[in-house]
Amino acid sequence: xxxxxxxxxxxxSLTQNQAEVTVEKAATVQAAVDELSRRFPGLKERxxxxxxxxxRYVNIFRNEEDIRHGKSLQTALSxxxxxxxxxxxxGG
Amino acid sequence: MLGVGGxxxxxxxxxxxEMPDLRLVLVDDDRVERSNLARQILFTDREVGEPKALxxxxxxxxxxxxxxxxxxxxxxxxGSAKELLDGCDVLLDGTDDFETRFxxxxxxxxxxxxxxxxAALAWTGQLLTVLPERGSCLRCLFEGPPPPGALPTCAExxxxxxxxxxxxxxxxxEAARLLRGGQPLALGRLHQWDALRDRERDVLVPRDxxxxxxxxxxxxxxxxx
Numbered sequence: 001x002x003x004x005x006x007x008x009x010x011x012x013s014l015t016q017n018q019a020e021v022t023v024e025k026a027a028t029v030q031a032a033v034d035e036l037s038r039r040f041p042g043l044k045e046r047x048x049x050x051x052x053x054x055x056r057y058v059n060i061f062r063n064e065e066d067i068r069h070g071k072s073l074q075t076a077l078s079x080x081x082x083x084x085x086x087x088x089x090x091g092g
Numbered sequence: 093m094l095g096v097g098g099x100x101x102x103x104x105x106x107x108x109x110e111m112p113d114l115r116l117v118l119v120d121d122d123r124v125e126r127s128n129l130a131r132q133i134l135f136t137d138r139e140v141g142e143p144k145a146l147x148x149x150x151x152x153x154x155x156x157x158x159x160x161x162x163x164x165x166x167x168x169x170x171g172s173a174k175e176l177l178d179g180c181d182v183l184l185d186g187t188d189d190f191e192t193r194f195x196x197x198x199x200x201x202x203x204x205x206x207x208x209x210x211a212a213l214a215w216t217g218q219l220l221t222v223l224p225e226r227g228s229c230l231r232c233l234f235e236g237p238p239p240p241g242a243l244p245t246c247a248e249x250x251x252x253x254x255x256x257x258x259x260x261x262x263x264x265x266e267a268a269r270l271l272r273g274g275q276p277l278a279l280g281r282l283h284q285w286d287a288l289r290d291r292e293r294d295v296l297v298p299r300d301x302x303x304x305x306x307x308x309x310x311x312x313x314x315x316x317x
Contacts, residue, residue, distance in 0.1 A: 009216040009286075010244050019289060046242075056235035057190070057243065061295040066233070069298050084295060086282065088234045090193055091213040091246030092099040092186035 001025065001079040003032060008085050014043045029060060030073040032083060047085065048073075057088040094168050094196055096120040096148040098131040098251050099186030099210050102260030103267070104152060104161075105134060107184075110268050112158035119164045119176055120144040131253035168192050173199035182267045184208045186260065188246050190237035197222065197230035201305040206270050208278075210263040213244065215252045217259040217285035220297065221266050221276040224306060228280050232300040232307075255287040 005021045015021060021039075026032035037044035049055050053073075060067050061084040067075045077083075093100050096118050108114060124132070124139045124147055132144075139147040145163035152161045166172055168187070173195065177183060183205050185196040193209065200207035200222055207222040209230055222229045262283070266276045277283070281294045301307045 009214045009288075010249065019286065055238070055242075057238040059233055064294065064296045066296065066298060069300070084293070086218075086233075086284070086295065087243055088190060088193075088238065089211045089213040089216060089218055089243070090188055090190045091211055091249070091251045092095045092097050092188045 001027070001077060001081075003077050003079075003081045003083055005032060005036060006082065006084040008087050010087055010089065011043065011046055011085065014040050014046070016040075026077055028073065028077060029062065029067055029075045029083065032077065033073065059086045060084070061086060093117065094119050094183065094185045094192065095187035096132075096134070096144040097122070097128065097186060097188060098246075098253070098256035099212060099260045099263060100184070101132045101134040101148065102257045103184055103186060103210065103263040104148060105155065106261050106264035107267055108152045108156035108159045108161070110264065111271065112156055114156075114158075115160040115162065115179070116149075116152065117162045117164060117176065117180060118145045118148050118152075119166055119168055120148075121165055121167045131251060131256045133257075168196060168199075170195050170199065174203065177203060177205055180205060182206050182208065182270050184210070184263050184267055186210050186263065190243075194230065194237050198305045200224060201229055206276075208263050208266045208270070208276075210259045212251045212255050212259050213246055214249045215255055215286065215288035217255050217287065219259060219262050219266070219278045219283040220281075221270070221278040222306070223270075223276070223279055226279075228297040228299040229303060229306040231305040232303045233282060233297045252287060255285060258285060258287065 023032045023035045124135045134148045134151045143165045149161035149163040201224045204224045209220045211218045
């Protein structure tokens with residue numbers, strides 16, 4: 001199933017400056033991250049720590065919902081879902 | 093107002109004009125640099141080299157003579173938080189480093205002071221309003237700050253000047269609503285701007301009962317350097 005992933009500005013250098021990427025086959029958030037990693041080397045390391053958990057300063061939302069409050073990376077995806085990657089930003 | 097920079101300048105200006113009897117405490121330990129002038133709209137060439145808190149307080153007092161602008165040339169930390177926030181009803185955070193942002197969040201939660209968190213990097217902006225005991229906080233969204241170098245800072249990625257005006261004005265709007273007893277717009281939701289593509293969207297930030305800053309878990313779990 002195809003989902004759309006919104007890439008935040010601080011990570012776009014890894015996605016050839018694309019702000020939005022479509023992942024064709026991903027049943028879970030983990031699968032979507034794996035597919036992104038295959039296409040865009042280095043992206044996974046920015047999202048996940050050495051143990052494969054979401055980094056403490058990055059979050060992922062499935063549509064409007066924070067995946068940390070559900071099944072985290074095992075959150076199931078449906079056709080047309082939007083994943084939004086949100087890193088902490090500190091500029092001011 | 094923590095940080096009198098790209099966000100703090102427009103936020104302070106809008107708030108001072110909106111609320112003419114305001115007491116506005118301006119906290120910043122930095123000095124005005126020429127490269128700041130495009131987006132730090134309270135400063136001109138004449139203020140280059142001067143502490144930002146002093147220059148901003150003087151300019152705001154000229155523009156809105158009824159306000160009480162109090163400069164504090166200081167760094168906001170968990171140690172200085174209580175003194176700097178003494179008598180304050182709302183905390184606006186427009187600082188440019190992660191450690192200070194989490195310190196501001198934790199102090200707001202511990203002291204029960206509403207926090208308006210605004211941030212900008214390149215063309216991306218964020219706004220989150222925290223009402224202690226009533227809603228989620230920054231640590232419900234992110235567990236903690238990144239280690240140095242893990243994410244670009246505004247010094248590395250830059251900040252788009254037009255976006256600073258947008259986010260700063262939104263911060264002032266949230267503060268004015270809070271000071272007048274109104275309902276903030278970014279309570280429990282992170283409002284995001286993608287100013288390059290002219291898109292805005294919200295994501296929900298539910299309260300985390302395990303949050304060490306605002307939840308039931310022990311606040312002693314938070315360690316600041």
